[in-house]
Amino acid sequence: MNAFTLLLVPSLASALLALLVRPYRRVVGWVNGVLSLVAVGGAIDLWARVLSGEVPVAGDLLRADALSALLALCVSGVAALAAWLGPGVGADDDYDPAQARTFRIFANLFAATMLFAVTTDNVGFMWVAIEATTITSAMLIPLHASRASVEASWKYILIGSVGIALAFAGTVIAYFDFVSLAGRDRLALNWTVLRDAAPALNPQVMQLAFVFILVGYGTKAGLAPMHTWLPDAHSEAPAALSAMMSGVLLAVAMYAVVRWQAVAQVTIGPGFAEDFIVLLGLLSLAIGALSLWSQRNYKRLLAYSSIEHTGLICIGLALGPLGVFAAMLHLLNHSVAKSMMFLLAGRVLHRYRTAEIGGVSGLLRVMPWTGGLFAAGMLAVIGLPPFGMFVSEFALVRAGFAAGRPVVIGLVLALLAIGFVGVIAHLNRMLYGPVPTGVAVGEGSGWALVPLACCAVFLMVLGLTVPAPIDGLLVRIAEIVAP
């Protein structure tokens, strides 16, 4: 019963359960929810162990340091949200039992692969797990068979697979670098081994490897210009899935980039990796922010906002230890805020039947609580004070100046301002204004809002202070990534 069983087993079990047990749909739904909470418990236990200084290891396959603990918590948390608020649980959502069963199977597999990716020590298996996430999530995008969702899923699987293949090429080249130095070794692909051998590795080869890895995992993280699959996939997928994808899949891909950055920084020395990371980060921030400006579909608006914030996190990684602290805090904030927003967008879509911003007005009057949380989430996403993003953006700007990159920070602030103005104009139109005809007023299934309200409160807490356990975790991550 090592630290990882509580984390990995529940999602696999519920996937299996959903696969085998076709009748008793409601019971399976409840068991699925409970198991997802067990996974969250496992993540918290892992977190507590890491905080107490221990580095839990299971054979030479699984290893969890601070970075893994943070990601594990994010993934399991969002997976639990998706389990409780996804298709097949609410009475009136528009998914038939078969679709709900498919969702439950693949969503749990999706969560399992992500958890495995962040807790494995072997970079090879990390690649296999992330490739598996592509496969499992691709199956769910066309849950509602429509021309748009098929198109979105095809582009997702094609671009995702091509991108991830390049990452494997990078992994192979890095492994070659190790082999040509210390000969073949069974544990060569373990991250700890690679990191210890890093100073002696050949810098030019590692540069080549890191380029492939950055482009590969960058595609999965939605960094520009490899981001093109993201808006289509997130706007066509079911709300719960896009919450998981936008919230944590991008974070897991960034986790892979961070792992390799830690190795590459030591081998190649400062400057090389940071410059490329800042370049791609700025590009994604620019494309994300500018696309928010005249966007007409609110789910795509949230998708582009994910691209923008992933770009921000990416820039943070290149700004030294302070930057990594800010980036990881921003990653945590973004996961919580974006998954909450997509789930709320799902409710709005269910009520208004249209994803067009023009079609939604008087949201505060139609669904006061959902509207209020939607507004709070939107304000959190654009970095307004009571919420955590403001503090992490401040820390990022401060790290930027400390790392001596004022021009980059100037660009970042300008682009964030553009994104801010874009979102505000749309938010105004959605929240206020007359109630459109044929839209029922009233909250509907209210209990689903409780977890989302908890997310909003968590964001507000992160806005006012960074609690000691999270602060401790983030400081440890900064030590790992940028010693």
Next chain:
Amino acid sequence: MDTLFAQLVVLESSLALLFGLGMLWRRGVPAYISAFLWQSLVLAAVAATVGYFGRERELYLVAALLVVVKALAIPWLLRDMERRFASERELAPYVNTATSLVLAGLLVLFAYAIMRPVVAASQLPTRTGLPLAMGLVLVSLFVVMSRKKALTQVVGFLMLENGIALLAILGTYGIPLIVELGVFLDALMGFLVMQIFVYRIHETFDTIDVDQLDRLRH
């Protein structure tokens, strides 16, 4: 001894690259499938050669897997799909054949340039094949990018995986077995999912021309 081993490996790698270039030249889908089949066989041969000369027992297992999965199973599935959509000949690709072959040549040259430090750092006899492997990777990227039909894009993607496998075998005499198996399983699963999607595209759009898939804009 090593010179024979090195020459044999370079011969087989260049054969694999030639089959990749063959895809750019031919127009019909059956030709694509047969090119992929032969390429997988050559790749299995490379694995066996390195296994024999480099005394790596595991590579024999890899070679066997390559033959069974990539030379037999996948081409059979591909032919089955091809029969289903026989009516759709591959339309003129985005780039006409002459320019795409010139571009492929340039990509191989570029591969040589970027692999120079890798070849320098490697002491293995198979190091001369590495640029060819990278060339195959870049060419297959170009193929995926420029084909119009979903089916041909899938074959291009499979060719990309072959290129990377070749790179792995030449560079490191094969990555640790467990990981190799995981990669193989992923490749297979990926192909199956793509296959499902091709069928679904055919159902909803009743064509597999990816150009029709452009409704999701800005």
Next chain:
Amino acid sequence: MVAWAVDAVQGLVALVLAPGVVGLVRWLKARLQSRRGAPPWQPYRELRKLFAKEVVVSTNASWLFRIAPYVVFASTTAATFLVPFLAVPRPLDAVGDLLVLVYLLLLATVFLALAGLDPGSAFGGMGSSREMTVAALAEPTIALAIFALALSAGSTNLGQIVARTLADPATALSPGHLLAFAALFVVMLAENGRLPVDNPATHLELTMIHEAMVLEYSGRYLALVEWAAALKLLVFFSLLGNLFVPWGVAVALTPGALAVAAGSVVVKFVLLAVGIAVFETRVAKLRLFRVPELLSVSFVLALLAVTSSFLAR
């Protein structure tokens, strides 16, 4: 204690003298236009008549219309008390300086403008709008003229300016002073509704500025407003007279010096009245939208006055 007494007397004398000065100007203009004209003390008769007449107030007007004359008269009187007629330095200097004086006159103008609007007649609105336009455009000229004087005198206190100019007469002829005098002369014409800007004797409602605002007043209210207008003219006369040509103003509070001062003040007022009368008979009324050009000329004069005074330092 004597100083306070002299100040009070000064103020009261000015109060009494004001209608006479206006009567003198009208009489001189009549003579220049070869008319017999009413005698200079005619305004006193008008005031006595008006104080005895019954007041007719418009039905639309509110309480503001009825207290406005008192405020206008009071603020103009306060301004008069600040101006040094006979002796310098004066205890009232500590109470207010040249800026305060200007603002008191602006207070009177504002209340008059509001009273013009209250009855709701088109003429009152027109007069009030034009009066406020002229007053607003005259402000910068007054401020810069005051600053020109203050720079050479080292303070905006009226008493100090007169004393300093008395101390070294050379400054009186300095370019700063002369330009400031010219600027203030134009402002006087604008503020008091004299000819080039506004015709005090006109009966055509559409051409009036000052008269249009007081069209609705009658009886004792009209008396107060007319008297206040006369006082305002006197204040400007004394500004032009004593600040720029201070000779004769008593420095010591001896009866002899005061007598000389009184004499010199009367002479200055007569001279200024003649100057105004001659100027008004020679010049025709400007079209309303040429008045801002006149005021911008005076602004440039004041600007040059200030620049010459700080260049000369």
Next chain:
Amino acid sequence: MAAALSPNLTSAVFLVMVAGYLLGAVGSLAAASPAVTRSLTAAGALVGAAAGLGLAGMVLVVGAPFAVTVPELLSPGGGLALRLDALGAFFLLLIGVGALPAALYGVGYTRAYAGRYSLRWLGAMLNLFLLTMSLVVLADNVLTFLLMWEAMSLTSYFLVMTEHDGADTAAAGGWYLAMTHAGLALILTALVMLIPPGPGSTFAELRLTVATLSPTTRSVVFTLAVLGFGSKAGLVPLHVWLPRAHPAAPSHVSALMSGVMVKLGVYGVLRFALDLLGEGPVWWGGLLIALGAASALLGVLYALMEDDLKRLLAYSTVENVGLVFIGVGAGLLFAALDHEASAVLALAAALYHALNHTAFKSLLFLGAGAVLHATGNRNLNELGGLIQRMPWTAACFLVGALAIGGLPPLNGFVSEWLLFQSLLPAIASSAPLVPPLMTLAVGALALTAGLAAASFVKAFGIGFLALPRSAGAAAAHEAPASMRVAMTALAGLCALFGVGAVVIVPRLAEMLRGYDGLTGQPAPLAEGLSLALPGAFGGMSPPLVAMGLVLAVAGVWLAVRLGGDRRLRRGDTWGCGRIGQTARMEYTSTAYAEPLRRVFAELYRPTEDLTVDVHPESRYFVQSIAYRSEILPWFERYLYTPLLRGVDAWAARAQAIQSGSAHRYLAYLVIALLALLAITLARSG
């Protein structure tokens, strides 16, 4: 005495303030009926504001120290650090002066909101707005300041959006939040540039690092701060949001925003110029004076042309902020030229005008709110005759109008007099280029004063006097008690601040001691009842002037009452013999401003269209005349529209990337890979 007031007393008052506001916010959210909500909102705000005033008084009058740090909160920024120094205390006082009447006023004003808008949300946001404003002046480290600053903007955005079904409220809200966020980006950069490499970022540490910074960096920081805080204060050209946002908010919120929030922009600039950045070059003062003069002049010129009462008041806020910045600029200029006494005078004049503006602008906005509450209309062309129907509101509005017009004996006159006097020694200074700049500044100041008087004669005259021009105005009724009490209190304050200048101004000068090299021997600014200025440039005694005026009016009234005739008869207004005076014969506000529109035609570039439709039978009988005149919005057309169009172009280009073709997407990926590989190749050489 300072030692007697131990720190925990000030902390206690601070806690009462925070508790008051928070309970007000929570109470109004939780309250059941609208009436309870309104009273709880007011109660919370009143307690909080009173405690704020108390705290400010303790720090200002007695100099009791107040500083508290909560390390757990806002840990990335070094904890929540609060400290109240003299400068902060003055602005806290200012917040109290603005908040008390506004809170009381809100009780009566928001009764009409019961059905249409959410009273709970309005009450909560009002209390949080006041709390965050108070904490902005208390903040003592970078993150606390930025957090409270942006929270203030957010809460005020929600207040602006209260009447969300208003025609242009959404646009106003959008403009407002966009501009303040842009301002925040500038302030964030300015502050972060001063943060030392170490972990802490309190203002004390910032002051230490400033010594190590090069003059150019300090100038860059200063310019960023002026632009950032200038956008909140409404300095031209960053003022465009102010005439949109303030009128859209409920009137007591507009009073708070115009009267108080705008001053925090001034506080920000002062915190940088006086406290953080230390001694600066001459051009810093020059820049502020230039911006101030431009804002003053353009603000009043646009106020003149406004027919909407609240927009007129908003533009006049831009003007008065310009006046304050002229004073601040003059202060900085003198500090750079080492004329200590003049520097203190100019800064004291600026702060005094800021305080006065809070009093009379809040009064005017509350008055406008009462008019809107009674007639449902803000357009001056449809008001009139309110002095008979709303005598109390009219009287208070008149006091406010006279004060803002700078007329004796009220506070506006005294602060304008002080501003003139503080600019005078500059003209006499020997530094190059300063005298001509100052002369133009004095010219601009004087023209602004004149035009302000004209615009408020128009506002009061057309708005309140003569006959009502619409049914709404005719049916007007006096404002409820709470609104009247608030307005009367503010009117009293206007008179009190005017007469009390003799006490207030020296206290302000005393308070500025110790900032940025102003530590010289303090020259007393007041002797006995009159303000005596250093270098004896001029003297004036506000109490005596006021007393003189009152005595004169009473004396004249008595004299006429005793001597002359007392008969009075009502009759028709003279209309050249035409019987039956109607409201349509009165001057409208557009007509009133027409002469000045013609005079400043170069700036306004008015476009006039006159449509006369004639009686069908004969050409000579006119049925109706419609006259519309538009003035050219310079800033919107030549500064903001091109900016927005530029961003639109870039946004279109960014969206062209998502063209829908899978092949192009793959091409982007491959090109990115090849590009990065090429760069690696080039760099490794």
